Structure formats: C-alpha cells, structure tokens
Amino acid sequence: VVARIDTQRELRHGFPEVILAEGKRDDHLQAILTRALPHDRDLLVTRVAPERAAALLELFPQLHHNATARCLYRETPSDIEPIGLVAVLCAGTSDAAVAEEAALTARMLGARVQTHYDAGVAGLHRLLAAHELLQTAHVFVVAAGMEGALPSVVGGLVDKPVIAVPTSVGYGASFGGLSALLGMLNSCSANVTVQNIDNGFGAGYVAGLINRLAASTPPAVD
Amino acid sequence: VVARIDTQRELRHGFPEVILAEGKRDDHLQAILTRALPHDRDLLVTRVAPERAAALLELFPQLHHNATARCLYRETPSDIEPIGLVAVLCAGTSDAAVAEEAALTARMLGARVQTHYDAGVAGLHRLLAAHELLQTAHVFVVAAGMEGALPSVVGGLVDKPVIAVPTSVGYGASFGGLSALLGMLNSCSANVTVQNIDNGFGAGYVAGLINRLAASTPPAVD
Amino acid sequence: VVARIDTQRELRHGFPEVILAEGKRDDHLQAILTRALPHDRDLLVTRVAPERAAALLELFPQLHHNATARCLYRETPSDIEPIGLVAVLCAGTSDAAVAEEAALTARMLGARVQTHYDAGVAGLHRLLAAHELLQTAHVFVVAAGMEGALPSVVGGLVDKPVIAVPTSVGYGASFGGLSALLGMLNSCSANVTVQNIDNGFGAGYVAGLINRLAASTPPAVD
Amino acid sequence: VVARIDTQRELRHGFPEVILAEGKRDDHLQAILTRALPHDRDLLVTRVAPERAAALLELFPQLHHNATARCLYRETPSDIEPIGLVAVLCAGTSDAAVAEEAALTARMLGARVQTHYDAGVAGLHRLLAAHELLQTAHVFVVAAGMEGALPSVVGGLVDKPVIAVPTSVGYGASFGGLSALLGMLNSCSANVTVQNIDNGFGAGYVAGLINRLAASTPPAVD
Amino acid sequence: VVARIDTQRELRHGFPEVILAEGKRDDHLQAILTRALPHDRDLLVTRVAPERAAALLELFPQLHHNATARCLYRETPSDIEPIGLVAVLCAGTSDAAVAEEAALTARMLGARVQTHYDAGVAGLHRLLAAHELLQTAHVFVVAAGMEGALPSVVGGLVDKPVIAVPTSVGYGASFGGLSALLGMLNSCSANVTVQNIDNGFGAGYVAGLINRLAASTPPAVD
Amino acid sequence: VVARIDTQRELRHGFPEVILAEGKRDDHLQAILTRALPHDRDLLVTRVAPERAAALLELFPQLHHNATARCLYRETPSDIEPIGLVAVLCAGTSDAAVAEEAALTARMLGARVQTHYDAGVAGLHRLLAAHELLQTAHVFVVAAGMEGALPSVVGGLVDKPVIAVPTSVGYGASFGGLSALLGMLNSCSANVTVQNIDNGFGAGYVAGLINRLAASTPPAVD
Amino acid sequence: VVARIDTQRELRHGFPEVILAEGKRDDHLQAILTRALPHDRDLLVTRVAPERAAALLELFPQLHHNATARCLYRETPSDIEPIGLVAVLCAGTSDAAVAEEAALTARMLGARVQTHYDAGVAGLHRLLAAHELLQTAHVFVVAAGMEGALPSVVGGLVDKPVIAVPTSVGYGASFGGLSALLGMLNSCSANVTVQNIDNGFGAGYVAGLINRLAASTPPAVD
Amino acid sequence: VVARIDTQRELRHGFPEVILAEGKRDDHLQAILTRALPHDRDLLVTRVAPERAAALLELFPQLHHNATARCLYRETPSDIEPIGLVAVLCAGTSDAAVAEEAALTARMLGARVQTHYDAGVAGLHRLLAAHELLQTAHVFVVAAGMEGALPSVVGGLVDKPVIAVPTSVGYGASFGGLSALLGMLNSCSANVTVQNIDNGFGAGYVAGLINRLAASTPPAVD
Ligand SMILES: Nc1ncnc2c1ncn2[C@@H]1O[C@H](COP(=O)(O)O)[C@@H](O)[C@H]1O
Ligand SMILES: Nc1ncnc2c1ncn2[C@@H]1O[C@H](COP(=O)(O)O)[C@@H](O)[C@H]1O
Ligand SMILES: Nc1ncnc2c1ncn2[C@@H]1O[C@H](COP(=O)(O)O)[C@@H](O)[C@H]1O
Ligand SMILES: Nc1ncnc2c1ncn2[C@@H]1O[C@H](COP(=O)(O)O)[C@@H](O)[C@H]1O
Ligand SMILES: [Mg+2]
Ligand SMILES: [Mg+2]
Ligand SMILES: [Mg+2]
Ligand SMILES: [Mg+2]
C-alpha cells in the first residue's frame, strides 16, 4: 500500500477528506481519488496546478474547480445551513489565491464566510471600510505578503482570534514569505496566531473549527 | 510621555492589562505599574526575571507572583466562575515555564484550565494517559522544545484547535527554538496553529478567546 | 583522467559500486558506466531523472530500473539469501521516492527489507498497524518531510537504531527539507540518527551495514 | 597610528565629529577624545555603556550625557537656531533608547525635533493622536522592534520620507531585530527607507540631512 | 472587489499611481489598468516581464515602455519643468535595470535626473570621473550587487543622503542580493540608507521626495 | 506532576535511565533524582555544569562524576562483561568533552570502548596511527568541530557505520557547530550518519545499540 | 555609457581583460566584446552558457571555447613560456567545470598548470597518487562540493598556499555550496584561503598571481 | 593521550608551532605548553584572553605577550633577517586586534611587515596616504568589519594577492562578522581571497607563505 485510508478521520462527522496534490505523482493522486470518491463524504484537493486540475476534471467530472484557490472539491448534499461568520481578509490583489483557499476550506467546515480583499496597511481607509465585518465575525483569517503587517493591525481592532497567513508574495528580502512569517510571529497584537507560508488551507481549517465552537450551543463540560 | 494609556483596551471588559517586563528599564516599568494599579482591572506582567519580581513585590505588595510562569499579576474580585475548558500540555519538564505562562493567561481570560506536563512523543503512553482531557477540552495549548513534535500528535487525536508554542529548550541545532517553530509551522495536522518561540502568553490569550467563544451562548450573527 | 577507479572499494566484498548521476554530464556518466560494467560487481546509479534513465537503458540494456526510487542498478548473480531485517517506513505518499531508494540500497547490501508507507503522526493508528514489524526489525529507516516527526515517534516505540531521512516534501517554511532535518537532529528519542535531506541512499546504506552486523555471527574481537 | 584624524570631515561645516564607542578599547577611546576635544567642533560619542559613560565624564567633564540615548556629546556654542522639523516616533517604551539616539543626532545636525513614543500599531489611536506632527514634519524617523510594522503605517499616512529603524526589542523569532528589519525592507509604503538594526544614529543623521535640504533655500543647480 | 481604488492617494497631487505587475494575474492586471487609465493622472507599472509588456502595449497603446527598467508608464502633459537634481549611479552593467527603474521613478516625481553607470569600486577612477555630479546633486541613488560597496564609497565623498539599492546581481554567496543588502545596512558612511533588494522603484521614490523637499522653497513650519 | 516516570523504559533491560540536566531547574532535577535512585537501575545525568555537579554529589554521594564528559552516573553492579568494540575518535583536544560523553554512554549500554583523540585531518599520520582500532571496531563515533571533516576521512577507511558528532568548537563562521554539522550531513562517505551538535550522548547511545547488535548472537528473524 | 573602459587595468601588462557574461543582456555583452577585441590584449569571458557561447562564436570567430570551463577566450601571441607550477585539484567528476575555469584562468596569467581530478577524501589513495605534484607546485587550487573537506586534507600535506573553491555540487543540506564554503572557511589547515562558491575564475587568478611572485626573481624591496 | 605531537610539522623548518588557546581547558593548555617549550622551535599561542595570558606568563616566563593581538609567543634566536614585505591594513580602530594577530603571525614566518590602520572606505584619503606601501608590498592582509568593503578597494589599487579578513566588529545586521564575510567573498576585485571571521592568524600565515615564495629565489620546477 502506498496510501492508507484514514478510517479514524472518516468517523469524524462534518470534516472533509483533504488531499494535498502538490508533490504527489499523477498515478498516486488518481488512485487516491478513485478510492476516496465512492465514500459519501466531502472532499477537498488543495494546491492543484491549473493544467493538472483540467486533466483531473476530465477524469472525475463530479468535482468542482475553484481556480483562484487552486482547489478541486466535492460537497455532498447537506441540509445544514452555513453557521456563524468567518471573515477572510487579504492585503493585496496578489494574496487572493491564499485567501480564497482559506475561504473555501472554512465553507467546507460549515462556516458562513465573508471576504474583504486588497486592504493593505499602506492605505488604512481600505481596511476601515470593512468596520461592520470587523465587528460581527467570530474569527478572522488575514493573509498578507511582503512585510505582513495587516494581521497586527486587524488584531488591534478586534477582540476575536486572528489567524494570520503569510504569503510568498514579494521579492528580494521577502525571501519567499519568510519576512511576512516572522512579522506575524512577532505580532504585538496578542490575539494573532500563525500558519505556514501560503497555507490558506490550514488557516481556513482552524477558523472553521473556531467558528463551529462559537456558533454551536456550548456543551456542558464537567 | 514614554508610555500611553491604552484607553481603548480599557473599554474591553474582562481583558487584563498586560505588560511585557523584559526589555523595559526599571524606572519605566515602575512608572507604568504605578499608573496602572489604581485602575479597577486585572493586571498581568510577563517575563519578569526572579530578582526583578522580588524587588517589584516589595514595591507593589498587592501583586501575586507565579514563579514558574515568571509572571506578576493581580486579579480583581470577580463573581464570575471560570468557564469552558482549556487544556495545557507540554513535552518536557523544561517546558513548564512556558506552559504555566499560558495556563495563567488563559485563567485570567476567564477559562477553566487543566494541565498535563512531561508528555513528550518519545513515550506516547504518557500522552495517552490524558485521554479524558483530550476528549473534553474546547481548545489545546501544546508547548514543546527540541523537535516540537507533540502538537502534531495531539492534533491528530483531537478535533479542536491546537495552539502550538515552540520553546527554546534544547541545544545545538535547536537554534534557540527555531527547530521546534519550523516543525510546528509544517505540522501535517490541519488543526494546529502557531505562536512565537516561548510565547506562552500569546498561546494562553488565543486559547482564552476561543474558549470564551465556545463556552458562551452564540450571538445571533446576521 | 576525469574519474578514478576506486580500486580500494573494489576490494570490499559485497558492496556495490555506487554512482551519483545528478550533477554529472551525460558523456561523463556514460564513460563511467562503460568502464564499470565489465567488472563483476553489483552496480547502483542513484538520482537518475526519468528521461535520463530511459536513455541510459537504451545504451546499457543489462541495467534494471526502479522508477519510484529513481535508480538504475545491476545485481550480479548471488547464492546468498538476503539476511536479517531492515524496516523502511515513511510518513506520506510523497516520501515514497526516498523510502524506495533506501529500500533498494539496503537490499543491494544483502538485507531482507520490509516497507510500511503513509504512516504519518497525524494518524497514529496507521503506524501502530505495523507493530509486528516494529518488534522484529534490526534497524529502521524512517523518511518524512514537513515537520519530520515520525522518526521520534518510531524511536520511542523500538529499542533499535533508527536512521531518520528528512525529505524535501512540503512548502513554505519547510524550506526544502530544512524543517524536517532540524526536527530529526533534535529528536528526543536517543536512538535516532540522521542523514542528509532526501538521502535515501545513505540511510539504506547505513541500515544495510547495521543489519549485516546484526545478522552475522559476531567476530571475536580482542 | 591607531586612529587617523578625519581632516576631510573637519572641513564640512556643521557636522559633528562622531565616535562609535562600542568595540573600542578604553585606552583607544580616551586617546581619540583627548585628541578630538581641543578642536572647535561638535562631538558625539554613541553606544556608550552606562559605567563607561560615568568613567569618561570624570575624565572629560566638558561632555554632556544623554543616558537614554547612551550618548556623550559636546555642542559648541552656536547662534544658529534649530531649523525645519524632524519627527521621531517609536512603537514601544523599549524602543526609546534608539529613538532618543536618533533625536539627539538630528538635533546635532541642526534640526528642530519632536518625538512621539509608544505608538505601536496594535492601538492605532495612539498614532493618530499625533496627527498634527504627521502633517508638519519634513521627514520621519520611526523605530520599532518585534514585527516592525509602524513605519509602513506611518508611511501610508504621510507624503514625506520615512527613515525606518528596526530595533532588537523582542524575543524568540524576533532574532535580535531581524524580523523588524525584514518587515521594513518589504514595506508596501513606497516612501520608507531603512537603517541597520538599532542604528538610531544613522537614522537621525539621514533625517538631519534631509531636514537641512528641506529647510534651507534651494541652491541653484545647473 | 479584488482591487480597491486608492482614493486617498489620488488626492496627493503630483504622485503617480503605481502598480506592481509581478505576482498579479493577467486578468487582474488588465482590470486594474482599465479602471486606472481614464483618471487624469500619471501612471507607472513596475516589474513587467518583456512578453507581458508587449501584450499590454497592444491593449493599452497610450502607455510607454522603458525596456531596461522593465516599466510601462504614462505621463500626463505637464507644464512643470523637472526640478532639482537626483544622481543615479550603479556599479556594473548588470545593475542597469534597477538603476533605470530608479531614474524613471524619480523623473515621474518631477526630478531632473542624471545617471552614471558602471562605476564599481574595483576601479575608483571610474567613480571619480563623475566628480561634478557628486558635487551638485541633492540626493544619490546607488545600486550595486555582489559585495555592494559602492554606496559606502559614494557616501564618504558627498554630504547628501545616499539611497542604497542592493541588486540580485552575483552568484554563489551573493545569495540573491543578500550580501549586498547586508553590506549596505552596515555601511560605515552615516549618510547611507537602504532599500529592498532590486527595489529601484522605492529608491527612486524616496529620492524624488527628498529632491522635492530640497528644490522647493521651504515651508514656514511653526 | 511535573515529570512522569517512564515505566515503559524501565522494562527495557540493560538501558540506563537518562536525565538531561541542562534547562532543568535545581528543584526539578533533585526531585527527579530522589525518585529515580531507589530503583535498581543504571542512571546517567548529562550536561551537568561543574558547580552543579559538585552540589549534586553532596546530596547524592552514590553518584560518580566524569568531569570531562560533564556527566553524573551510577552503575548497578553487573556480572556482565563489556562486549564488542566501539571506537570513539575526535579531531582536537577541545572536542574531548563530547567524545567522553559518547564513550561513557556507550559503556553504560554494555560496550567495550577504545578512544583515540586529537587526530584531525590536517595531520593524517595522527589518524593512521590508530589503524588497528580502525580495523577491529564494530562501530565508530567521530567528533569534530570547525570544518568537521574527520568523519568523512574515517568513513573512507572503514566498512562499518560511522556516527558523526559535530561539536561547537571553533569561532567565526563555525556558527556554533553549524559548519561541522553541514559538512557531516554532506559527507561523501556513504557510511556516515549524523547527530545533533555536541550530542555525544546520542552518538554513544546509537553506537551502543549497534555494538549490541553486532556482538550478540543474531536472533532468528522470521 | 553603460560600460566603461578600464584604462587603468589596460596598463597592467600580462593581465587579461575579463568579462563576466552571466547577468549581462545579450546586446550589452556584444557591445563590450566589439569594443574590447580590437585592443591587443588577452581576453577571457567567463560563465557563458552553452547556447550563448555558440551564438557568440558565430559573431566573434577569433574567440576560443573551453566548454567544460564555460569560457570564451583569446590569447594574443606570446613568446613567453608558461612559468612556475600551479596545481588544480578537485574532489569529484562534477567539480570539473569549476576546476577547469581555474586552470584556464591561471594559464592566462602565464602559469604552467597541472590538474588532478576526482580525488575526494572518501578514498585517500586517489589523492596520494598525486604526491609528486603535491611536492612541486608553488600554489594549489582545490575545488570541492558537498562537505568540501579536500582543501583541508591537501593543506595538511603541503607547505604552500591552498586556494579553496567550494562548488555548488550536492543536494539537500549542501544548500547550493554553502556547506562546502563554511567547511573551507573553518579549515584547520592554516594555509587554506577561500573563494566564493563556484568561483574558479577568482581561484585561478589569485593562484596565477602567487605563481608569478614565486617564479620570478624577487624584486629588491627596501 | 589528549594531544598528539605533530612530528610531521616539526620537520618543516621555519614554521612555528601554533596553539589555539580558546576552547581548551587550562590544564590541557598548560600540558601542551610544558611539552612544547623544550623543543627548539618558534611557538605561537593565539586567542589568549587577557587574564589567561597573565596567568600563563607567570608559569612560562620565557614567553612574550602581544596584548593587542591577544597572543603569547616565543621566537628562537635567528640569524635570518626578515625578508620581503607584507602589508597589513585595517578599516577601523576596532579591527586592530585582528590586524595585529596577522602581523605577528607573518613576522613569525619570517616576513618583514608594515601596518597601516584606520583606513576605512568612508574616507578614502586615509587609504591613499599609504600609496607607497600599496606599490611595494608582495602581498596584502586587509581586515575590516561592518560592510567589509576595504579589501575590494585595495584590490582595485594593487596587482598583488589580497588576503581579506572579516572581523566581528559591528552590531545589528553585521551578524557577528557575517556581513563582512559575505561582502569579501563577493568582491568584484579578482585578486581578493578570504579567511574566516576574525582569523588574523590564518591571514598572516597565508601572507607569510606567499611572501616567502615572492622573496626567495624561485626553485627550478621541472
Ligand atoms: N494545502 C495544504 N497545506 C497543508 N496541509 C495540507 C494541505 N492540504 C492538505 N493538507 C493536509 O495534508 C493531509 C493530507 O495529506 P496527504 O495524505 O499527503 O494528502 C490532510 O489531512 C491535511 O491535513
Ligand atoms: N544519492 C546519493 N546521495 C549521496 N551520496 C551518494 C548518492 N549516490 C551515491 N553517493 C555516494 O557518492 C559516491 C560516488 O560519487 P561519484 O564518484 O561522484 O559517482 C558513492 O561512493 C556514494 O558514497
Ligand atoms: N551608533 C553608530 N552606528 C553606526 N555608525 C556609527 C555610530 N556611531 C558612529 N558611527 C559611524 O562610525 C564613524 C566613526 O567610526 P570610528 O572612527 O570607529 O569612531 C562615524 O563617522 C560614523 O559614521
Ligand atoms: N517595484 C516595486 N517594488 C516595491 N513596491 C512597489 C513596486 N511597484 C509598486 N510598488 C508599491 O506597491 C503599491 C502597488 O501595489 P499594488 O496595489 O499591489 O499594485 C504601490 O503603491 C507601490 O507603493
Ligand atoms: Mg501573537
Ligand atoms: Mg497547520
Ligand atoms: Mg538523537
Ligand atoms: Mg521601501
């Protein structure tokens, strides 16, 4: 066996099966999809290059494609309305791919999602235009490249968790997203927590989990 | 003026005033405390070296001292019971300082907290002994130094957010916590999100926010 | 002379001649193979890109090709049965190339080899399914990318040497395998030792040497 | 000769002689001061540790001491009023040493200087309180540690040059100021330019030069 | 909305609208240009790859192309003569792209610009040939790759601000411009300040701002 | 509980209980020793600073001290003779501390150990003087700082596993052992495998495991 | 002017005009060659990619091509015999490009050159086969990738200067030649000095200078 | 044996026995000196901290002390006059320790040495004052910290080998000498070759070797 079925994860209701396409050989990826699709469960394939997505859509026409997010996915019919509110913001037009990956992932975990893009710190009015969203969301995903300052500024304006995602957008001393990553790790806003560079998926996943906790009736612990 | 009063934060109810002692001169720190203490609000001072803590306790006897966490704090009387459940785990005895800082911070944000220390991945039975805690907590703080693998393992066992905190425990190629930090950022468990090296405070703060969302009745968004 | 014959190595019985293809010009590589093949000795060519392998197979039809491992090789007829037991594990489907390179190398040093792939730490049950292998092998090769935590977990479950191989699988702050490498170097399991990033060959080689020591009758030292 | 007299610099009117104390042996430093003081020119000694400053003040009572800036200096009597306006801002109380060094240096180049400290991005109202200064200064020095986001935000609010100075304030992944440095170099505000970590002197010097250009009658080029 | 109109920047007279092409998808870039061009304002598009520039010129024939600088731009008719003097120097022929980007940017901010290229420190006579320019310019942009020593040498010869731009020219331990960047940050010439690697745009922008301050009649502050 | 008893490890016969002293508080360390000593098992405490060792010897007089190795230890009486042969080599006098730690650890795992120190590659005759040891040992531990070339040279002379340990000996671009570590990871000798910087303990542990496999009668696998 | 004539260098007799092709645009490179060729002086063009070399040879048929060294060059007729002796060694077949560049450069500075390739430290007999060369050369160029240990070993065997050149040969933690570079900088052989990664040209140049000093009659200093 | 006698080096006439004190324990160092001093040979002990030097001078009064160079040494009586000419330059007063170590080492290899200190590139006239030395020396040692630009400038003025030594002088992004090291490795002057950070000894040693080659009658090779 090259890939094992994650039977344990299967048991967890409401979580999609997730496959990271990048780094997998074509035959491996197709084998995994062939095995996974018959199962009656949501499915998300991340980091799928454009040509690869096209080829897979031919083979698996039941999949949807979000080209900006570079994702393939299948959602099983569901009577459950999206709940809560996850806000997804990003600093520049070029960060949209990562932001969309986060938004799609959070949606697949059952969240209602609102996005607000191109709101970098060099023009604060663009961020403040989203004041209503800033006041109502349960949790924030904030993607930014270059100096990665946007999560700190958002963190100072809200009293909810902020999931920061550095992107590899930039050049020179941005070092493929390292500058943004370090900036976010050193955020002076205490409510900021950080994901790997370009990991919109992880950010959307954690935001989805928090949103679920926030929007459901709290369990009786103890 | 050297330090400004954060009037905006004052307004946010149930959040302590937090002061990072490290890097501040003695006279600046005392001036800030003298100004802050009359206010009727919880207060947390982090990263206070032992001798410094002793000197400040003489000057400000109303403060408490958590020596392991290297924190001074004051809690204002409160009728509100701690709510929810935050789990704080760490890998080795040497990570206890960071874990305690997280536990104390979460408590000051109103959370009920349970800790489980010295549960590193080289002896998994030590982690599995905490299975009940793993099943009931709303959110997890997991501190680890060296290779920082514990958050990934915990993340695979629970379906809640895991706040990973790398610690500077280790030597040689641990590079002051960098190895643990990178390991956590690259976690293959999708529910893991990361704080700065040794930032127990930030981890406890985010965990406290999430716990609050989880344990309160959800607001009516929309 | 561009490449010297390693007469000393020739003398060591039971060791293959090994050639690292990557970085060598085509004419150099062909010259080396032309000179080496007449010798009555096992031969292993590592890191051969797919198209390059195809071209070489045309020229040297006596070679075998392991496409996953990216290796060409020739085994001389041998009456000796494989001995001992080397276990080769890896964390994800994408690490299979490195794991296969290790398995093939160990086999060429005379070892019996069993593999267990896709057993990453985010789903421990996948690893524990290999409990029999964990109890019987003399030595373990464990390949993992991203946070590279698997060798530590395996190391805690067995009392034999674990050869850890970081892979370049991952993105962002995985920095081409650096995160996994650092994680493995800082392993809290004392029986873990480390190879270069993607160096399945080196891991299989050392495992083969240890297996040989373990499976042969000990020499009388002193 | 161990240290050469910079006769060329002597000729430039209105520039202080500047000596970097750190890294110099005591006897070298005293010899340089003994030689420099008879000259009828402003003098600035930077990065002088507290005890060292005390010892030098005993030997050279004609020097002044700015303890926060860690500088010794002598200003020759001057009929010239400070001109123009340099704004010096910093993010946190702990950045004050670097900010003061910048302010003192700019003053010694003849600038009128106004400071506004503890105005970090996690509480934007603290920055906006300085709106008048933001509108009137010719040039800005902005010092910040940790994620170093303040210069970007200031840069977005003003249409003048912003000299950003990363400070070594922070811990963990701040890596001694590296995070702040990288953040500032990648600033999305086009009017930001950067100095070495903790180099308040350099920032104040460049700001002083720009202020001089701004506040004097423009020369007739061509 | 993917990209927001920077209405605030619009208000600032005499500043071009600037768009960073690199990292933007083709459709996004065209949408931004379509929206921006009707406005009666200068426009600068930076880091446009050659083929991309060709395609955009077909679509937007009102744009000019500076191939060396890799920029597209439109200048609105203006009665205002270029003012002041910005000097742009570079060390080697290969740094000309970055230097040209700086020169074009400064020109679009209204500056008179003179260039002096291929004046590296290994042959000082080439720099000294520009002595007249060294004496008359208000501000200097100095681009250099490899060891990046030229700004320090220029800084020692002039008493004006020097904007240093490291370039990614070099190989091996130049690490994509990192060596030049570090060299410039550690310059022993106090009048040197630094931009991101290859950021000719930022250098020209700051130089343009300083030149404007120098060449205009000083405002009456206070 | 701050530290958990590793009951699982207890069960493994012939393995010492090992405690890493560095990074533990005094009270924690004493509590661990008080709890561990009554057990009838070998005990090894590593990385104990000299003064700390003195204080602990007063409290626990049953412990031995190896000052060069910076270790405290207790060996329970044993009828079993040391078996096999582990060779421990090092490059310079300054590497002796790490080498001794490895030798002591291997001895506690039951190995016969021979050492050969100060045999760096700049004078090969010093290494070749140990030719008998090179021919008879089952496994080699080779410690070296600076450029860390010794393991490669040893690896070329023997056909047994070589455990390389980089040490932090050196200055400047040795970067605390990083140079030696990288050199060893890139060894062109295929039998070399690597430990963390200064990790003599880990090297001795793995060498002890391999020696045990080599010197015991091979088990009947399958 | 984009490129200045180095009139000063022209004056230095016996030194070739040297052009680094990499990083220059085609038109710039052709312009420089067109201007340089009429001069009656040796000419060396380094780091010329294969296709580029072919194109330039069509335009400038008077040039020679050394494909391994990736150089184009022209030698003016000369009555002077090569003098002295420069030895050029390298560790593996893949380092030959860098070694050849060094050999060609030294030859163009008038040196007699002997090469000895594929002599890595994992098989010392291959190096010792060159014992005569080791005893007679005035100066050594030693190129090696991976761990870069060869210069240290050569340095221990000779009492002449050794110019070490790290190459980018390797993978994983070789980090593009960084490992080899660091190893060489930390060489424990005192007679080793280091060039940039892959800088065979620089190594051959310095070796040529030293050889000239060694092989000429010493001038009467004083 | 902890330290081996380098009998091979003994045989090389005119080379001192050299001991690196840093990193060696006191007892080891004393033992080495006790064994080495009876031999009739020059002796050099480098990197000796001031207090340590004082203690050793008490024990071994036959040693001399160069406090600036931090060296102890003994020169055996010699009838041979120093030969040739080595120039040792440095950029700032703080680099004098490294420069002196180089000068002393070169002298012990028999060279005549002239020094020229405090000649940094920010004031070129200070370097040009040494024009006579620049024209007559056989070889140059150039030490510089911060941006490390001096060797490039010297390299452009002379046609002899330049041994560049980066020093750890600087702060912030000088990263302990890394900036200067990288600058020197990327020098655009072809005659520059590089030593480890602060390695004045290595620079003086290589310069001494080259000077010996230059100042002796050339041997008849072939
Ligand atoms: N874009 C992504 N970034 C990081 N982790 C991912 C991503 N997509 C999927 N994953 C994680 O990788 C796991 C699947 O890995 P695999 O079995 O290799 O497909 C999933 O369970 C996710 O937790
Ligand atoms: N994939 C590999 N990774 C690291 N080392 C290798 C690899 N393949 C071969 N080698 C080593 O490189 C040596 C051959 O190098 P070469 O002479 O350049 O072909 C062999 O003796 C092996 O020790
Ligand atoms: N704090 C500082 N940081 C950076 N450069 C400085 C500093 N203080 C002085 N300098 C520069 O260093 C030069 C003096 O160096 P020195 O001759 O070593 O005293 C001055 O001309 C300044 O340009
Ligand atoms: N070449 C460049 N390098 C760095 N920043 C740039 C560059 N070109 C444009 N910018 C900045 O990026 C902003 C535009 O970003 P965007 O909205 O993504 O096009 C402009 O306001 C500039 O401040
Ligand atoms: Mg935080
Ligand atoms: Mg994650
Ligand atoms: Mg280990
Ligand atoms: Mg900028």
Ligand SMILES: [Mg+2]
């Ligand atoms: Mg500066």
Ligand SMILES: [Mg+2]
């Ligand atoms: Mg290896």
Ligand SMILES: [Mg+2]
């Ligand atoms: Mg050296």
Ligand SMILES: [Mg+2]
């Ligand atoms: Mg060079």
